[in-house]
Amino acid sequence: MSALLSLRNVWVEYGDKVVLERVNLDIEAGSFVSIVGPSGAGKSSLLRVVLGQEAPSRGSILLDDTPLAPECGPDRGVVFQRYSVFPHLSVLRNTLFGLECAQAPLTARLFGGRRRTALAEAEEMLIAVGLGDNLHLYPAEMSGGMQQRLAIAQALIKRPRILLLDEPFGALDPGIKADMHALITRLWSDYSLTVIMVTHDIKEAFTLGTRVLALDKRRHDPHAPNRFGATVVYDLPLNKRQAVSAPAESGITIDSFNNI
Ligand SMILES: Nc1ncnc2c1ncn2[C@@H]1O[C@H](COP(=O)(O)OP(=O)(O)OP(=O)(O)O)[C@@H](O)[C@H]1O
Structure with missing residues (x-):
């Protein structure tokens, strides 16, 4: 089976600073990929190139064997650590807005039957993330967890195939x-998502x-710290029923990640 998403020799460089080098990855549809690594290793940079927010400086990214369009597309949704919701819109309007932008890109407003259909869809999504009783609250009236539920609803309302999470629960x-772990696990399954999640929490990554x-650097030049970038240094497939023992079987223990 060919991969949903393939990274072929992907590099990310800013000026003479190499952040990522030689990243080669195949990600299967339906997988839940956790990405860990030290601060500055380029985890968010990797998500940005997969999202299409920026292009890799070298290499290519394929979605269904087709080069990824160099822009954010509806097939990829994203949730960041810091709340990305609109403070001046209610929960329902925040979620509806994504559909309005997708279906009426010039005006970002829907009317009549299309608006009613979109509202019903937004409400259904908000029920799915546990905000069904909070449709008319504003973000300032909500807890951090509720705001992240809303951010997830915003990302999923456009029915992406790939959900990118950048330290969403940090x-x-x-x-x-x-x-939130229970929620994201349920949504991953219910919406047949492929999830790529950056986290600093090793337990969360394995759970x-x-x-x-x-991600980490394989090579260091003490005289030129920007010369080498990070790449995938461990790639651990987990049998979920054996998630805890998987690192030991691979010769790698949780301790290997303690400094991440
Ligand atoms: N637009 C940019 N221009 C220049 N350097 C950048 C840019 N974006 C990121 N960097 C640099 O790239 C490196 C990797 O950043 P990135 O945010 O991807 O790392 P990270 O692994 O996600 O870090 P953290 O775990 O601390 O969030 C950092 O040194 C950062 O300063």
């Missing part, structure tokens, strides 16, 4: 985080992922 309290990738 700012949340542990109890709320556990609720949620079907595969864990670690």
